[in-house]
Structure formats: structure tokens, C-alpha cells
Amino acid sequence: MTNIADLIGSIAAVLWVVFAFVVVLILRGVLRTNRGQLTKLGLGPSGVTVEFAEAKLNEAVQRSDEQTRQAVGAAAKRSVIDRLQRNSDLLHRARILGADDHPEYNLPIVELLRRYGASVDTPRSNEEALRLLRANRYDVVISDVARDNEGPGSDLKGVELAEEVFKGWRIRPLLFTGRFNPVTLPGRTDAERLELVERLRRSVFATTNRTDEVLHYVLDVLER
Numbered sequence: 001m002t003n004i005a006d007l008i009g010s011i012a013a014v015l016w017v018v019f020a021f022v023v024v025l026i027l028r029g030v031l032r033t034n035r036g037q038l039t040k041l042g043l044g045p046s047g048v049t050v051e052f053a054e055a056k057l058n059e060a061v062q063r064s065d066e067q068t069r070q071a072v073g074a075a076a077k078r079s080v081i082d083r084l085q086r087n088s089d090l091l092h093r094a095r096i097l098g099a100d101d102h103p104e105y106n107l108p109i110v111e112l113l114r115r116y117g118a119s120v121d122t123p124r125s126n127e128e129a130l131r132l133l134r135a136n137r138y139d140v141v142i143s144d145v146a147r148d149n150e151g152p153g154s155d156l157k158g159v160e161l162a163e164e165v166f167k168g169w170r171i172r173p174l175l176f177t178g179r180f181n182p183v184t185l186p187g188r189t190d191a192e193r194l195e196l197v198e199r200l201r202r203s204v205f206a207t208t209n210r211t212d213e214v215l216h217y218v219l220d221v222l223e224r
Contacts, residue, residue, distance in 0.1 A: 048085070048088065048115050050085065052115065053084060053112060054077065056112040057077050057109075060108040064210075065178075065209075072210055079216075088116050090219060090222040093118070094118045094222055095137060096139065098121070099122075100143070100144045101148055103122040106122070125150055126161045130164060138169075139222060142174045144158050145159065145176070161173065162200075162204050172221075174204070177207045180209075205221060
């Protein structure tokens with residue numbers, strides 16, 4: 001009887017080993033299939049699909065002026081989307097402040113950054129932006145240059161904000177410029193224009209009017 005019991009125990013142990021081996025093979029097959037499906041869907045580590053990123057970037061570019069729309073071609077879009085997918089971990093839980101008196105214009109990019117896991121606040125004025133900066137820690141600050149809602153000097157409110165942010169928090173903001181060009185800014189002397197360029201050099205990380213470049217610069221800041 002003892003031998004029979006030992007034999008039954010040995011057979012049971014072997015069956016459990018075989019069962020475990022089969023389960024492992026099945027799980028490996030399921031995982032391999034799922035990985036293939038995720039690749040086909042264009043999912044990066046963040047879970048954001050390439051299709052979603054493309055749609056939001058296209059929407060943002062379409063809201064730009066004609067010159068910018070022509071400049072941001074298919075290769076430029078693919079470059080920034082590939083970089084977002086590869087470096088989505090940088091955006092996860094990043095805190096971004098985007099100051100603009102018309103935040104609705106930036107909604108596609110805000111939605112994209114939030115889908116990657118970033119927290120994005122969108123103040124409409126320098127006063128509101130500075131209040132948020134005093135209350136929170138931000139990794140990236142973005143601002144438009146001109147505002148329609150802040151009275152005299154509103155065409156350079158973004159420059160003023162950049163200087164305040166750099167002075168108070170040692171953060172060099174990104175300026176989204178639209179058609180702004182400090183070298184040809186109307187209503188100012190050559191000396192005033194040169195001073196403006198110097199102010200930008202001292203306090204601003206980068207300036208651009210292209211949506212794809214804004215996203216590249218955001219990643220540049222987060223990589224530092």
C-alpha cells in the first residue's frame with residue numbers, strides 16, 4: 001500500500017509540473033499576441049495611440065496660420081509624435097503651466113499632453129499665472145507673447161511673464177510667438193528692439209510659432 005501511495009504521489013507531482021508548464025506556455029502566447037495587437041494599434045508605453053496623437057497634432061496645426069500649416073509637414077509631425085511616444089515617461093506627472101488669453105486655441109495640445117499624463121493649468125493672465133506659480137511647482141512654463149485682455153503693453157505680456165518667472169523661480173519659459181518678431185516689432189526704435197532681444201535671451205528658453213516645436217521644447221526642458 002505504501003508503494004502505491006508513493007506512486008500516486010509521484011504521478012500527481014509530475015502532473016502538476018506538466019500543468020504549470022502548459023499554463024506558462026499559454027500565458028506567453030497570450031502576452032505575445034497582446035503585444036502584437038498593441039503594436040498594431042500604435043500604443044506607446046503611455047497607452048496613447050499614434051492615431052490619437054496625430055489627430056490632436058493635426059487639429060492644433062490647422063488652427064495655426066497658413067505659413068505655419070505649410071511649414072509643419074508630415075515629416076515634422078511624425079518626428080514629434082515618435083519622440084512623444086518614446087519619451088512619454090517624461091510627461092507622466094509633469095506639471096505644465098500654459099498662459100494664454102485664448103486657451104481654447106491650445107485645447108488640442110492641452111488634451112494631448114494630459115493624455116500623456118501631464119497636469120496642465122491654463123491661466124488667462126500674468127496675474128493668474130503668477131498666483132498659480134506661487135501655489136504650485138511647475139516643470140515647464142509656456143506663454144503666448146501678446147494678450148488682448150491686459151491693458152497697456154499687452155503686446156509684450158508674455159515677455160514680462162517670462163522675466164518674472166525666471167527671476168522668481170529660475171524657470172526659463174517657452175514663448176509661443178505667433179507672428180511676433182522682436183527684430184521687426186512695430187512702434188519701437190532699433191535700440192528698443194535690441195533691448196527686447198536681450199531681454200528674451202536672458203529669460204526665455206526658446207521661442208517658436210510652431211506647435212510641433214513647442215512639444216519638442218517641452219521635452220527638451222523635461223530632459224534637463
